[in-house]
Amino acid sequence: MDGPEHVFADRSLWAKFGSAEHRAVAREAVRKSLVLLKNENQTLPLAKDLGRIHVAGLHADNLGYQAGGWTIDWQGGSGDITEGTTILEAIRKAVAPGTEVTYSEDGSGAAGADVAIAVIGERPYAEFLGDRSDLSLDPDDVAVVRRLKEAGVPVVVILISGRR
Numbered sequence: 001m002d003g004p005e006h007v008f009a010d011r012s013l014w015a016k017f018g019s020a021e022h023r024a025v026a027r028e029a030v031r032k033s034l035v036l037l038k039n040e041n042q043t044l045p046l047a048k049d050l051g052r053i054h055v056a057g058l059h060a061d062n063l064g065y066q067a068g069g070w071t072i073d074w075q076g077g078s079g080d081i082t083e084g085t086t087i088l089e090a091i092r093k094a095v096a097p098g099t100e101v102t103y104s105e106d107g108s109g110a111a112g113a114d115v116a117i118a119v120i121g122e123r124p125y126a127e128f129l130g131d132r133s134d135l136s137l138d139p140d141d142v143a144v145v146r147r148l149k150e151a152g153v154p155v156v157v158i159l160i161s162g163r164r
Contacts (some may be wrong), residue, residue: 018083042114043154049096050114054153056107057144059160060119066160087119087158106140107147116148121160135154 016022036044046053059065063084085093092101102109110116120141148155 013045022158041154043156044116046156047101048094050099052100052102052113053091054096054110054113054116054148054151055088055091055101055103055119056105056110056116056148057119057141057158058105058122059158060103060117061086065121065123087117091117105144107144110151110153112150113151113153115154115156116151117156117158118145118148119158119160120144121158122162 055061063082063086066084066086088101088103095101102113104110107116107118118141122138145155145157147155
């Protein structure tokens with residue numbers, strides 16, 4: 001089947017795009033690509049039945065930012081650019097019925113929570129448009145983490161990044 005007469009995609013496979021089988025493979029890829037850098041005071045794994053979890057950060061409820069630069073368009077996008085579950089939605093589905101999940105983009109409102117989860121990171125990009133000479137975190141993301149730490153609760157940081 002190799003050769004110049006077979007250079008185009010097999011359009012009969014398009015019906016499988018987004019299928020349960022493909023989503024299972026995508027979930028497995030995510031699980032295998034996660035890296036735990038530090039687990040101070042054994043904060044993780046989180047119990048499902050905590051009293052309150054405060055989630056913060058611009059990336060927590062933004063599917064486009066979580067999906068990255070090659071999802072739907074070449075440079076990705078912001079918001080509900082495709083079907084999927086944001087990290088905030090997944091947390092709300094995963095906790096026990098009595099657990100309260102609160103959210104703020106800027107990290108405010110975490111005082112009194114059992115734990116805070118900051119979801120921060122890069123905006124979607126692809127190829128050379130993501131090139132940077134400085135790999136520092138965005139100052140707004142640093143401010144989110146700082147506010148959570150100032151609330152005096154344990155903080156988990158999820159960093160969304162396309163860097164390899």
